[in-house]
Amino acid sequence: MTITDLPTASFWRPGDHPGDRQFVGVGPVALERGGSLPDVTVAYETWGTLNEAGDNAVLVEHALTGDAHVEGPAGPGHATPGWWDGLVGPGRPLDTRRFFVVASNVLGGCQGTTGPSSEAPDGRPWGARFPAITIRDQVAVEARLADHLGIDRWAGVLGGSMGGMRAIEWATTHPQRVDTCIVLASTAYATADQIAWCQPQLLAIRADPRFHGGDYYEHGVAPLDGLGIARRIAHVTYRHEGELAERFGREAQLGEEPLGSDGRTGRFAVESYLDHHAGKLGARFDANSYLVLSEAMNSHDVGRDRGGVGAALAAFAGHLVVAGVDTDRLYPARLSDEIAALRPGTTLRHIPSRFGHDGFLIEIGRVGEIIREALAGGPVP
Ligand SMILES: CC(=O)SCCNC(=O)CCNC(=O)[C@H](O)C(C)(C)COP(=O)(O)OP(=O)(O)OC[C@H]1O[C@@H](n2cnc3c(N)ncnc32)[C@H](O)[C@@H]1OP(=O)(O)O
Numbered sequence: 001m002t003i004t005d006l007p008t009a010s011f012w013r014p015g016d017h018p019g020d021r022q023f024v025g026v027g028p029v030a031l032e033r034g035g036s037l038p039d040v041t042v043a044y045e046t047w048g049t050l051n052e053a054g055d056n057a058v059l060v061e062h063a064l065t066g067d068a069h070v071e072g073p074a075g076p077g078h079a080t081p082g083w084w085d086g087l088v089g090p091g092r093p094l095d096t097r098r099f100f101v102v103a104s105n106v107l108g109g110c111q112g113t114t115g116p117s118s119e120a121p122d123g124r125p126w127g128a129r130f131p132a133i134t135i136r137d138q139v140a141v142e143a144r145l146a147d148h149l150g151i152d153r154w155a156g157v158l159g160g161s162m163g164g165m166r167a168i169e170w171a172t173t174h175p176q177r178v179d180t181c182i183v184l185a186s187t188a189y190a191t192a193d194q195i196a197w198c199q200p201q202l203l204a205i206r207a208d209p210r211f212h213g214g215d216y217y218e219h220g221v222a223p224l225d226g227l228g229i230a231r232r233i234a235h236v237t238y239r240h241e242g243e244l245a246e247r248f249g250r251e252a253q254l255g256e257e258p259l260g261s262d263g264r265t266g267r268f269a270v271e272s273y274l275d276h277h278a279g280k281l282g283a284r285f286d287a288n289s290y291l292v293l294s295e296a297m298n299s300h301d302v303g304r305d306r307g308g309v310g311a312a313l314a315a316f317a318g319h320l321v322v323a324g325v326d327t328d329r330l331y332p333a334r335l336s337d338e339i340a341a342l343r344p345g346t347t348l349r350h351i352p353s354r355f356g357h358d359g360f361l362i363e364i365g366r367v368g369e370i371i372r373e374a375l376a377g378g379p380v381p
């Protein structure tokens with residue numbers, strides 16, 4: 001069975017509508033943990049124009065289940081609208097009159113860049129054979145994309161959550177190639193708490209009978225129950241306890257009766273909300289990518305083999321901006337404070353929000369202010 005014959009539809013495959021994607025082959029990539037990928041393809045989108053000096057490019061890094069579609073509507077080739085819709089365009093914080101904005105789907109993803117659902121050299125999907133990758137491998141692939149586009153040095157590299165991991169890794173691995181690095185709701189290393197929340201998610205996917213050891217594509221199924229449980233667990237960590245209490249309280253889902261006589265009928269509204277997000281992710285995301293990317297996040301530590309975080313960040317002479325969401329329980333703001341404390345000259349900002357970690361996706365106004373300030377110079381009022 002080839003990739004194009006696969007019956008599961010939750011990932012992009014050659015032959016599908018490209019949407020706004022462009023593609024480039026970046027060749028073989030040697031991986032940090034050993035082994036290599038023989039022929040990596042990168043899917044990316046761009047906005048604006050690269051100037052002659054090649055010094056106006058900004059790289060936007062997506063989070064775990066995002067992709068290259070930062071801006072623009074849903075439509076053919078795009079299951080969802082841009083995840084930062086409103087931030088890219090003329091006069092916007094990522095001002096396309098000034099900047100050439102680039103976003104790529106990450107290595108290991110499922111929206112056009114090589115990942116577990118892609119075709120291996122034998123024509124079968126990689127599936128369980130897809131190697132373990134790290135955030136550093138993902139940045140190595142993005143550096144090849146930069147080379148292809150003729151970008152020696154980024155005016156800015158920015159992202160939130162897993163995107164922030166890649167942004168800070170860019171500044172550390174390629175300090176000479178980044179002017180301004182903006183790290184939102186993220187961290188210099190995956191914490192014990194983040195790794196702990198991740199574990200039951202990965203177990204849930206692998207325990208799904210439809211997982212088939214990771215080679216479910218060839219069975220014409222996908223481990224959507226496991227992926228759905230993973231998303232439910234994750235989604236709770238992305239939101240704030242107070243927000244859930246305010247929004248849902250102890251309400252029953254409309255038309256359902258969670259407190260029926262047997263106590264087993266119907267759902268609470270908050271359960272229905274989680275069911276909704278689980279179903280939505282299953283319709284647009286590949287479970288193997290979820291595993292591979294989660295493990296890449298667990299690997300994240302800019303200080304690994306570099307004498308620790310402080311020593312690693314000392315290599316970066318550019319402008320570093322970090323901002324935590326004040327209600328984030330997964331990437332608490334103290335992790336941004338910690339980066340600022342370890343790296344003199346860092347600009348520390350905060351994102352007030354009642355939404356928790358997802359505040360970096362929702363609080364577009366504040367995020368836009370921080371980006372504008374970082375890329376233009378001058379303080380936010
Ligand atoms: C970088 C990236 O993450 S890229 C991809 C974009 N991100 C995601 O998809 C991550 C998952 N989604 C989210 O985290 C959030 O939905 C965000 C951050 C995108 C947006 O947050 P919010 O605007 O607060 O949306 P919220 O979490 O309330 O979800 C709204 C959805 O829940 C549904 N919903 C709300 N209450 C209920 C309920 N009781 N029962 C069922 N569904 C419900 C709404 O109908 C809405 O559905 P829709 O998105 O299909 O239109």
Ligand SMILES: N[C@@H](CCO)C(=O)O
Pocket residue numbers: 063064065066160161162238358361
């Ligand atoms: N909602 C985000 C959270 C991870 O940062 C995502 O799904 O990518």
